[in-house]
Amino acid sequence: MSDLRELYQEIILDHNRSPRNFGAPDQSNRTAKGYNPLCGDIVTVYLLLEGNVVQDIRFEGKGCAISIASASIMTELIVGKTEIEARRLFQFFHDFVTGEETVEFSEELEELTALSGVRDFPMRVKCATLAWHSMAAALDGDGAAVATE
């Protein structure tokens, strides 16, 4: 049972109920769609890239609590980052939820630890990383949809 409480922490439920930076923006210049064939969920990530910096990031879509919360937290962390920093963060997050590396959290990234429960639910890793894959694809800028499989 404690695993479940760990997975569905209050922070996760809160982001799920009221996702931040949700909905298509008026202005964006990079977007990508992420698709989870397992459940049919789709998330679209919109970036406003100025120079090398992500000035704005928003998302929309349907998904489980894990994917919505992860997307929501991601938007908070990515805004204001350079392209390189954003990609580095994705790699960091990926390593963290797949449990391949022990990672250290700076204070800034602390909110990400709310997703640590996912490590005990390997089948849900795809949910947690869907929006991140889309964000990276948006940075790549070829506009192709990504799938988590």
Added chain:
Amino acid sequence: MNQIDRVDNAVKLKSVATGFDLTRVREDFPVLCQQPHGRRLVFLDSAASAQKPRPVIDAVRHCYEAEYANVHRGVYWLSERATEAFDGAREKVRSFVNAPKASEIVFVRGATEGINLVASSYGGTFLDAGDEVIVSHMEHHSNIVPWQFLRDQRGIVLKVAPINDDGELILDKFEAMLGSRTKLVAITHVANALGTILPVKDICHMARSRGIRVLVDGCQAVPHASVDIQDLGCDFYVFSGHKLYGPSGVGVLYARQELLELMPPYQGGGEMIESVTFDKTDYAAPPYKFEAGTPNIAGVIGLGAAIDYVRSIGLDQISAHESDVLGYGIRHLAEIDGLRLIGEARERAGVISFVLDNVHAHDVGTILDQEGIAVRTGHHCAQPVMDRFGVTSTVRASIGMYNGRDDIDALATGLKRVKDIFG
């Protein structure tokens, strides 16, 4: 009518089967004594794939231990025994669905391969540009995509027969779609995402009286009720062994003899030939013409054992027992606040599909799993019908002969837990 009334009317509740011994049936399924996360395993995902009873497991083991050799080839003792067991299974399948001849039973990998075989061999030969194939709005992807191949390759037109908000085929609209260009109706017997039982006999009559062929996808029908192919009057019928308590990797295509005679082979290779020279090959007679290569020998034998097992329990008994559990489930789940049933057909079998307000099906599935409950969450390989109901995924609890009212109670308790967590 409020929802509860609606549901009570919707399900024809048969009294609990007399002589159906749930405890004994459960003992026949070794997998059920496991305890995921320390809980009793509540397996409610038989529509995806059913668990295997001891006699099926034993038959597969016995095949490998005592009578395994390639079939239809050797002249020696072991090969003869394997061939006998293999051919015996074909006869069991024939009798199970009351097909006229064993030669009309083609072993395939599963329903998917059966439909692809018909689309490719029959469709690829007898359907031309502009000819219409009709499917329903609640097909499994495996009864959609092969027809799309044919659309792209041969220019056939794929049409979709509409369903109502309860998830029932609108029969008069379906009939009105049958026109001079309609050549084939490919339709499910029981819808895997909703549990709707389609009036397949009426459908066959409407189509065949106009000279239209009918393929019926019986995957979700054969585990729940006895099927009589001659009574239905279809041209093709497919199902998968693994949903009928048999091994995976084996399935059945029934087709009328005269069609099998006319259809070209699906694949080329051994077993399907009469004689081969580099100039010319004469094909074997059906069903072998469609069974190129070494078949799934143990799988076929296991399927035969599954049919024996199902018949020993009795399909009428299974049906009566399962409709009791299904009716109980629908009534109890409908009482849960914020739960919406997806599909409320009057005639249904085996499946309860639903969504919970503000909780995604995947989250429901993960939480239920911690309670030892296995349900399917997602689109159930039937995205068009999900779209029809405005959802991307549902929770699907599906019922096999080993499920009881206690499993429904466990599910209801599990759903309370979901609601606790999600507040």
